[in-house]
Amino acid sequence: MEGPWTAGLVVLTCYVAVSLAGELTFELADNDRQCFYEDVDAGVKCTLEYQVLAGGNYDVDVVVFEEAKPILKRVRSTSGEHKWTSESGTDVVICFLNKFSIVTSKKIWLRFEMEDPRVSPPPPGPPVPWLHEAATFMETSCVTAHENLKLVIDYQTHFRLREAQGRAFAESLNERVNYWSIAQTVILILVGIGQVVVLRSFFTENKKHQGI
Amino acid sequence: MWPSVMKTLLFLVLYLSCTSALYFHIGETEKKCFIEEIPDETMVVGKYKTQLFDKTINDYLPSSPGVGMHVEVRDPDDKVLLSKAYSSEGRFTFTSHTPGEHVICLYSNSTKWGLFAGGKLRVHLDIQVGEHAIDYSQIAAKDKLTELQLRVRQLLDQVEQIQKEQNYQRYREERFRQTSESTNQRVLWWSIAQTIILLVTGFWQMRHLKSFFEAKKLV
Numbered sequence: 001m002e003g004p005w006t007a008g009l010v011v012l013t014c015y016v017a018v019s020l021a022g023e024l025t026f027e028l029a030d031n032d033r034q035c036f037y038e039d040v041d042a043g044v045k046c047t048l049e050y051q052v053l054a055g056g057n058y059d060v061d062v063v064v065f066e067e068a069k070p071i072l073k074r075v076r077s078t079s080g081e082h083k084w085t086s087e088s089g090t091d092v093v094i095c096f097l098n099k100f101s102i103v104t105s106k107k108i109w110l111r112f113e114m115e116d117p118r119v120s121p122p123p124p125g126p127p128v129p130w131l132h133e134a135a136t137f138m139e140t141s142c143v144t145a146h147e148n149l150k151l152v153i154d155y156q157t158h159f160r161l162r163e164a165q166g167r168a169f170a171e172s173l174n175e176r177v178n179y180w181s182i183a184q185t186v187i188l189i190l191v192g193i194g195q196v197v198v199l200r201s202f203f204t205e206n207k208k209h210q211g212i
Numbered sequence: 213m214w215p216s217v218m219k220t221l222l223f224l225v226l227y228l229s230c231t232s233a234l235y236f237h238i239g240e241t242e243k244k245c246f247i248e249e250i251p252d253e254t255m256v257v258g259k260y261k262t263q264l265f266d267k268t269i270n271d272y273l274p275s276s277p278g279v280g281m282h283v284e285v286r287d288p289d290d291k292v293l294l295s296k297a298y299s300s301e302g303r304f305t306f307t308s309h310t311p312g313e314h315v316i317c318l319y320s321n322s323t324k325w326g327l328f329a330g331g332k333l334r335v336h337l338d339i340q341v342g343e344h345a346i347d348y349s350q351i352a353a354k355d356k357l358t359e360l361q362l363r364v365r366q367l368l369d370q371v372e373q374i375q376k377e378q379n380y381q382r383y384r385e386e387r388f389r390q391t392s393e394s395t396n397q398r399v400l401w402w403s404i405a406q407t408i409i410l411l412v413t414g415f416w417q418m419r420h421l422k423s424f425f426e427a428k429k430l431v
Contacts, residue, residue: 139363163388170395177399185406192409192416
C-alpha cells in the first residue's frame with residue numbers, strides 16, 4: 001500500500017508545485033507608481049496578466065524588469081498578457097506607472113504565474129497516473145472535473161474583470177450625462193437671457209448716441 | 213490508511229506553494245490597500261511576511277517580531293470587518309457577509325525600523341479567495357479522508373464557489389442594467405427638457421423684444 005501512495009504523493013507534489021499564482025487588485029493614485037517583486041529561478045516560465053478596471057481612459061504604463069534589463073514596456077495599456085522565461089534567476093520587478101495622469105487614479109488587477117518546466121508536469125495520457133492500479137473511474141472523473149472546474153473559475157475571473165470594467169464605464173457615463181446636461185441647461189438659459197440683454201443694450205446705446 | 217509521511221509531505225507542499233508570493237515595499241507611515249471583489253459568505257485568507265534590510269550583509273532578513281503590521285479589512289459598506297495588529301509574520305482570515313469590494317489595508321505599527329532600513333519594509337503578501345483559501349491538508353488530517361474523499365471534497369468546494377460567484381454575477385448584472393437604464397432615461401428626459409427650454413426661451417425672447425421695440429417705438 002505504501003508504494004503507490006508515495007508515488008502518488010510525488011506526482012501530486014509536483015502537480016501542486018508546478019504553477020504558483022498570485023493575484024492582486026489595487027488602486028494606483030494619480031502621478032504614482034507601484035512595483036511588485038518576485039524571486040524567480042532561472043528557467044522558470046513567467047506569465048503576467050493585467051487589466052485596468054477603472055479610472056480615466058483605462059490605461060497605465062507597465063514595465064517589467066529582470067536584473068535592470070527591461071523585458072516588457074507598454075505605454076498606456078489597458079490590458080495584456082506577457083509570457084517569458086527567466087534567464088538570470090534574479091528578482092523580477094513589475095511596475096505600474098500612472099505618471100501621465102494628473103487627476104485620475106486607476107484600479108488595476110494583476111496576476112503573476114510561475115511555472116517550472118523542470119519539475120515535470122503530470123504525465124499526459126490517462127489521468128491519475130499515481131494510482132494506476134487503483135485508478136477507478138471515480139478517480140479519473142474527479143481529476144477531470146477538478147481540471148474543468150479550475151478552467152471555469154479562470155473564465156469566471158476574466159468575465160468578472162470585464163464586467164467590472166464595463167460597469168465602471170457605465171457608471172461614469174451615467175454621471176457624465178447628468179452633469180453635462182445640467183451644465184448645458186444652465187448655459188442654454190444664460191445664453192437666452194444674455195442675448196436679450198445684449199440686444200437691448202445695443203438699442204438703448206444707439207438712442208443715447210442719437211440723443212446726444 | 214493515510215501514511216503520516218504523506219500527510220506531512222502534503223502539508224509541506226501545500227504550505228510551500230502558498231508561501232510564494234509577490235512582494236512590495238512599504239514606507240514607514242505608508243498604507244497599502246488591496247481590493248478583493250468577492251461574493252458573500254466567501255472566505256479570504258491572507259498571509260504576509262515582512263523583511264528588513266540589513267546593511268551588514270546587504271540583503272533582506274526576516275524582521276524581528278517587534279516589527280508589526282496592522283491589517284484592516286473594510287466591507288463594501290465601509291464597515292470594519294477586521295482590524296488587528298500582527299507581528300512580523302502573520303495570517304489573517306475573514307469571511308464576507310455582503311457581496312462587493314472588500315478593501316484590505318496593511319500598514320506598519322512601529323517607526324523603530326525606519327531608522328536602519330532606509331525607511332522601507334519588504335512585505336510578501338499572498339491573498340487567497342474562496343476554494344483556494346481552504347487548507348486541504350488540514351482537512352485531510354482532521355477528518356481522516358482518503359485521497360478520493362479529499363478530491364471530492366475539493367470538487368464540492370469548487371462548485372460551491374462557482375455557484376456563489378454566479379449568484380453575485382447576477383446581482384452585478386442587475387446593477388449594470390439599472391445603471392444603463394438610468395443613463396438611457398436621463399438622456400431622454402434631459403433632451404426633452406432642453407428642447408422645451410430652448411422653445412420657451414426662443415418664444416420669450418421674441419415676445420420680450422417685440423414689446424421692447426414697440427415701447428422704444430422702433431417698429
